[in-house]
Amino acid sequence: MNRLLLLILITFWSLTTSADYEPSFKIGKEKAKVCMTCHGKDGISSIDPYPNLRGQKMGYLISSLKDYQSRQRTSGLAILMQQQADALSEQDIKDISYYYSVLGTDKEEE
Numbered sequence: 001m002n003r004l005l006l007l008i009l010i011t012f013w014s015l016t017t018s019a020d021y022e023p024s025f026k027i028g029k030e031k032a033k034v035c036m037t038c039h040g041k042d043g044i045s046s047i048d049p050y051p052n053l054r055g056q057k058m059g060y061l062i063s064s065l066k067d068y069q070s071r072q073r074t075s076g077l078a079i080l081m082q083q084q085a086d087a088l089s090e091q092d093i094k095d096i097s098y099y100y101s102v103l104g105t106d107k108e109e110e
């Protein structure tokens, strides 16, 4: 009985983790549409207090988005970003961060 339970758990675990995929430029671009209002269509913002995201390091983008989610970043206009970050899943964060990190570099697709 215990073994069966274990088997079910393992099957479930592998099903849920296999849903994870390598971050994708195309999917990231699609998901980043909502960000473009403030951060610019090409990742360069036209409003002074809104940062540029184009070509930023992937690790930095990921940690910033997580800091907004966990309210570690609260200064200035962070409140605007907290709401944005709350709507993102772990996979969204990876795809969008990958997208902005390669945007404008020669690793860019399409």
Ligand code: HEC
Pocket: 031, 032, 034, 035, 036, 037, 038, 039, 049, 050, 051, 053, 060, 061, 064, 065, 073, 075, 076, 077, 078, 079, 080, 081, 084, 085, 088, 096
């Ligand atoms: C309503 C406007 C708005 C939208 C929409 C928006 N942002 Fe922002 N974003 C801001 C502002 C303003 C800041 C600066 C906040 C601060 O002072 O910490 C910021 C900061 C950031 C930072 C930190 C950059 C750095 O250099 O530290 C990241 C990363 C970021 N946004 C990603 C995103 C992503 C990804 C999306 C889309 C899911 C998004 N933003 C949507 C306004 C916006």
